[in-house]
Amino acid sequence: MVLRNRLKERRAALNVNQQEMGRLCGVSRQTISLIERGDYSPSVMLALTIAKVCGVAVEEIFYLQEDAGNEQ
Amino acid sequence: MNNDDVKSANRKALPRFILLTLISTVIGGVVERPVPFIVAVAAFIAVMVETMIIQQRCVDAVKRMNPEKTASVYDVKFQRKWMDSCDEAEKIIVGKCAYKAYAAANTACAVLAIIFAVCALIFNTGVLPSFAVCVIWFVLQFIYYMETIRYSKAGNRIS
Numbered sequence: 001m002v003l004r005n006r007l008k009e010r011r012a013a014l015n016v017n018q019q020e021m022g023r024l025c026g027v028s029r030q031t032i033s034l035i036e037r038g039d040y041s042p043s044v045m046l047a048l049t050i051a052k053v054c055g056v057a058v059e060e061i062f063y064l065q066e067d068a069g070n071e072q
Numbered sequence: 073m074n075n076d077d078v079k080s081a082n083r084k085a086l087p088r089f090i091l092l093t094l095i096s097t098v099i100g101g102v103v104e105r106p107v108p109f110i111v112a113v114a115a116f117i118a119v120m121v122e123t124m125i126i127q128q129r130c131v132d133a134v135k136r137m138n139p140e141k142t143a144s145v146y147d148v149k150f151q152r153k154w155m156d157s158c159d160e161a162e163k164i165i166v167g168k169c170a171y172k173a174y175a176a177a178n179t180a181c182a183v184l185a186i187i188f189a190v191c192a193l194i195f196n197t198g199v200l201p202s203f204a205v206c207v208i209w210f211v212l213q214f215i216y217y218m219e220t221i222r223y224s225k226a227g228n229r230i231s
């Protein structure tokens with residue numbers, strides 16, 4: 001299972017850039033970029049903060065997906 | 073500051089770094105041995121100042137890219153303030169890099185301690201080099217295990 005997210009879409013819906021999103025969530029622009037690229041899995045605290053900033057439930061942004069490589 | 077600015081700053085900083093390194097090397101290599109005490113002290117201070125300037129330049133570059141970071145190299149509590157200004161992803165990166173550095177330092181200390189101990193036996197160089205490396209090795213291990221005990225008791229509540 002891998003953690004996926006729809007942060008980029010949610011951020012676009014809010015019409016804010018990564019810098020502004022980072023400021024709202026209390027993290028750096030690089031961290032938002034890492035999360036959006038799927039290179040970093042945020043802590044529960046940060047995931048909840050991001051969901052709160054976006055005004056949605058955390059499951060609407062972050063979800064688990066079957067890892068294609070593990071199906072063999 | 074965009075990537076082009078960073079690349080431009082790096083291109084400007086590199087010749088200065090090479091020049092400072094060359095000056096240090098020339099001072100260390102040209103001066104006749106045994107080096108007079110005052111020259112050795114002056115060279116040591118020059119290298120320390122050079123290191124501080126390079127560190128300051130690096131920190132300034134990072135601060136220009138990340139305005140939320142405000143810690144100054146000249147602050148006594150620089151390390152703590154810098155870590156406080158890092159978010160969780162940056163702290164994880166620091167932790168992973170620090171662990172790699174710790175593992176490499178451990179290996180280096182083990183190898184150097186053995187080499188110096190063998191040199192002491194064969195070339196009669198004395199036990200001080202091996203002892204100094206062992207002290208550094210002990211400090212590394214001691215701090216690592218003390219921090220491990222602290223974190224195992226309090227988890228991530230320790231900042």
